[in-house]
Amino acid sequence: MKILVITEQRQNKWNNTSFETLAAAQHIAKDTSSTVSAVVIGKGVASFGDELAAKNVAEVLLVENDLLENYTPDGYCVALKQVIESAKPDLVLFPHTYQVRDFAPKLAAMLGKGMIGDCIAYKNEGGKLVFVRQMFQGKTSADVTFQSAAPWFASFQAGAFRADLVEPNASGKAPVNTVSVNLSADQIRTKPLDLFKEAKSAVDLTQAPLIVAIGRGIKAPENIPQAEAVAKALGGEIAASRPICDEGWLPMERQIGSSGQTVAPKLYLALGISGAIQHVVGMKGARTIVAVNKDQNAPIFEIADYGIVADIFEVMPALTEALEKAKS
Amino acid sequence: MNIIVCIKQVPAKDAPLSINGNWIKESDIGFEMNEPDSYALEEALRLKEKHGGEVIALSMGPERVKQTIKEALAKGADRGIHIADDNFAQLDPLGAATYLAAAIKKEEVDLVLTGLQSDDHGFGQTGVLLAGLLDLPHATIIMAIEAQDGKMRLKRELEAGWFQHIECPLPAVLSIQSGINKVRYATLKGIMAAKKKEIATITPQTLGVTVQPTQKVEKIYIPTKTKKTEFLTGTPKEAATKLVEKLKFEARVI
Numbered sequence: 001m002k003i004l005v006i007t008e009q010r011q012n013k014w015n016n017t018s019f020e021t022l023a024a025a026q027h028i029a030k031d032t033s034s035t036v037s038a039v040v041i042g043k044g045v046a047s048f049g050d051e052l053a054a055k056n057v058a059e060v061l062l063v064e065n066d067l068l069e070n071y072t073p074d075g076y077c078v079a080l081k082q083v084i085e086s087a088k089p090d091l092v093l094f095p096h097t098y099q100v101r102d103f104a105p106k107l108a109a110m111l112g113k114g115m116i117g118d119c120i121a122y123k124n125e126g127g128k129l130v131f132v133r134q135m136f137q138g139k140t141s142a143d144v145t146f147q148s149a150a151p152w153f154a155s156f157q158a159g160a161f162r163a164d165l166v167e168p169n170a171s172g173k174a175p176v177n178t179v180s181v182n183l184s185a186d187q188i189r190t191k192p193l194d195l196f197k198e199a200k201s202a203v204d205l206t207q208a209p210l211i212v213a214i215g216r217g218i219k220a221p222e223n224i225p226q227a228e229a230v231a232k233a234l235g236g237e238i239a240a241s242r243p244i245c246d247e248g249w250l251p252m253e254r255q256i257g258s259s260g261q262t263v264a265p266k267l268y269l270a271l272g273i274s275g276a277i278q279h280v281v282g283m284k285g286a287r288t289i290v291a292v293n294k295d296q297n298a299p300i301f302e303i304a305d306y307g308i309v310a311d312i313f314e315v316m317p318a319l320t321e322a323l324e325k326a327k328s
Numbered sequence: 329m330n331i332i333v334c335i336k337q338v339p340a341k342d343a344p345l346s347i348n349g350n351w352i353k354e355s356d357i358g359f360e361m362n363e364p365d366s367y368a369l370e371e372a373l374r375l376k377e378k379h380g381g382e383v384i385a386l387s388m389g390p391e392r393v394k395q396t397i398k399e400a401l402a403k404g405a406d407r408g409i410h411i412a413d414d415n416f417a418q419l420d421p422l423g424a425a426t427y428l429a430a431a432i433k434k435e436e437v438d439l440v441l442t443g444l445q446s447d448d449h450g451f452g453q454t455g456v457l458l459a460g461l462l463d464l465p466h467a468t469i470i471m472a473i474e475a476q477d478g479k480m481r482l483k484r485e486l487e488a489g490w491f492q493h494i495e496c497p498l499p500a501v502l503s504i505q506s507g508i509n510k511v512r513y514a515t516l517k518g519i520m521a522a523k524k525k526e527i528a529t530i531t532p533q534t535l536g537v538t539v540q541p542t543q544k545v546e547k548i549y550i551p552t553k554t555k556k557t558e559f560l561t562g563t564p565k566e567a568a569t570k571l572v573e574k575l576k577f578e579a580r581v582i
Contacts, residue, residue: 015487073456073466098487102468105421105453106460114422114542117451130546136352137447139345140548147420147541189465193493195486206487210582234582259506261487267581288579289555290571306574307557308567318568326572326582 001034004061004089004151006041006080006104008097009048010071011195016206017095017156019163020264024122024156025093026056026167031124034090037061039083041076043069046176053174056167060176061087067183073103074188079181081110086179089151091129096155108153115153116144120160133157137258138277158206159264159285203237203253209266210236213256213283214244217272217293217312221249226316227271233323236267241279257282272312275300292319329381329475329498331372331439332432333405334458336362337389337396338448350545351417361396364443368504370511371473372441373404379475382406384435388427389416394527401522402514408527411535421449423539425457430535432462440501444469449545455503467494468503 005025007018025036035058040048042064049062063083067075084092084107092108094100096118108115120141121132128145131154135142146152205211212231218224224238231238238254245255256263257279264285271292273279276299283289284303291304292315301307308315339345343357361369372383385400387393388411397408411427413419419427432440440462445452459466471491472483475498482494485505496502514522532539560567560574575582 010486073459077460098469098485101452102456105456106466108542109422109425109457109460114420115453116543117453133450134551135449135545135548136339136345137450138551140347141551142350142548143546145544145546147544189497190467191495193481193495195490195492197490267575267579288575288581290575291557301557303555304557305555305579306571307559308564308571309559310564310567314564315568318565319571322565322568322572323582326576 001029001032001090002088003029003034003036003091003093004084004087005036005038006092006094006100007038007048007052008095008099009040009042009045010099014048015095015097015099016163017097017158019166020158020161021093021095021156022052022055022057023163023166024161027161028091028122028129032129037087037089039063039080041068041079049176053176054169054172055174056169057174059174062176062178063181064178065181065183067185067188070192071099072188072190072192073106074190075183076103077107077110078183078187080107082181083179084111084151092151092153094153094155096157100155104153104155111151113148113151113153114146115155116146117155119154119156134281138281157281157285158262162287198253205237205239205254205256205261205263208237208263210234211239211256211263211265211267211283211286212236212269212271213239213241213273214250214271215241215273215279216243218244218249221247223313224249226313229320230269230271230316230323233320233327234267234269236269239263241273241276270300270304271316273300274298275302329375329379329439330384330435330437331375331381331441332384332386332435332437333365333369333372333400334428334440334442334454335365335369335385335387335396335400336443336446336448337387337393338362338446341447347548347550350547359392359396361399362443362446362448364445364447364504364506366443366511367506367508368441368443369400369403369405370509371504372439373512374509375439375473375475376404381438384409384437386428386431387411388413388424390414397527398522399514401525401527402519403512404518405525407525410527410529411532412529413532419539420541420543421451421453422457422542425454425461426537426539427532427535428454429458429461430537431530432458438499440464440499442501442503444503444505455501459501462501464499464501465496466501466503467496469505470502471505471508473502
């Protein structure tokens with residue numbers, strides 16, 4: 001089988017979930033004796049191709065065109081359809097990003113195929129590929145299979161695979177092959193304009209290795225500095241579940257969950273968060289999860305590695321002190 | 329501006345789910361309008377109030393789906409289209425979109441709106457697939473729409489706090505991000521007015537399209553707990569100290 005990974009970068013920066021998907025592809029390739037190729041698409045992105053060539057891939061496909069400088073769904077669909085038709089992969093994998101949600105289902109449909117999106121795991125059941133995704137907002141898992149002939153399309157949710165497990169290239173460097181695509185300006189019907197952030201203090205939580213998150217248990221905005229003190233002692237970023245941001249106690253950009261950001265940090269410390277699925281889908285990919293909650297039946301403990309059943313207002317100052325002591 | 333809003337009916341949020349193969353037992357639970365679609369409906373109603381035109385609520389599924397169409401009519405949609413299909417829950421995203429697109433093609437519309445995803449299957453593909461099948465431009469995760477002179481200026485949400493403005497011609501398909509607006513409640517007057525509004529029922533067989541499944545949900549199940557939580561006990565101070573030790577020497581994350 002031949003697996004094609006479509007990577008993603010913007011403004012000269014990787015979307016790190018590209019490497020999680022590459023790890024997924026390498027894992028599936030090992031399991032099914034397949035090869036992995038990786039696609040970089042854009043303009044002036046050769047250095048990204050070189051970086052991928054140092055990973056364990058059979059080849060890197062570099063798809064460059066002036067009209068691909070800024071992402072548009074039309075441009076990406078027209079270009080990637082040609083790439084897939086010439087590379088003839090059996091399985092095309094994407095990171096499940098907002099950008100992929102915006103074009104990949106249509107790309108698959110243009111080839112008469114379906115896409116299994118937002119997968120959290122992969123299983124091989126006697127040679128049959130099974131993709132696991134969530135349904136009913138995480139209350140159930142679902143095993144999904146492809147029904148039509150290859151190529152098959154699937155995307156993996158952030159945190160489903162670990163980017164740090166991507167294997168390097170044993171022989172040094174894989175070939176980087178340029179794929180030219182036919183694309184004309186009139187095929188691109190939407191026009192991307194300015195990229196902007198709404199708040200000056202905007203932070204990219206997806207890149208934060210250590211996150212301290214608060215939930216309803218924080219009770220009032222005047223209590224937030226206690227959590228911020230924990231974050232500061234840890235050297236991490238503060239984040240929150242949806243109700244805290246809806247109340248305006250923290251800006252929306254600090255929200256983790258299905259309607260906020262999806263993160264997979266090294267450490268996620270949940271303070272007074274019950275663990276409703278809308279929140280959990282945004283952080284369960286964290287490597288280590290710590291939960292502090294006074295309710296020992298809170299669902300957050302189902303996914304926590306370490307738990308403290310206690311009042312967060314007693315734990316926060318103690319934790320700040322212990323963290324500071326550990327640092328000195 | 330004539331707008332079609334695709335609205336799905338899904339199990340009520342607090343409904344106790346009991347699994348039946350690859351779907352749920354529908355008998356004892358309530359159903360409601362998919363919350364993300366209610367934002368799309370609200371946005372359609374606001375655009376109509378500003379620019380005039382008609383809002384059509386389109387929904388597919390068994391007979392019970394009519395109740396959700398009636399709710400949309402009570403909120404201000406002008407008429408409804410119901411694609412009656414008892415087997416709707418078994419369709420894959422492309423199959424569902426193929427039927428919806430065929431129904432939309434029969435209408436003269438400037439804009440097709442969908443919610444971001446459904447709270448049941450959660451495929452999140454309908455809007456993008458409709459754009460492909462109708463050969464219309466599209467944009468997703470939309471947080472603001474300004475329509476003028478046959479085109480729209482849109483605010484699209486990206487990840488990590490980033491947004492982007494996009495210019496998009498009409499007609500088009502947009503997937504609306506939840507939270508774009510504050511959804512209205514139906515008024516008593518609206519509920520009364522809805523009784524006189526038309527709901528056209530059509531069957532998939534009359535739409536002149538064939539659907540081949542591309543993917544299949546084999547089974548659904550309660551996720552297995554993957555982690556064993558180690559609880560740290562003692563006074564808050566003791567627990568905090570133990571935790572820091574664990575993070576440093578066992579998990580090695582600090």
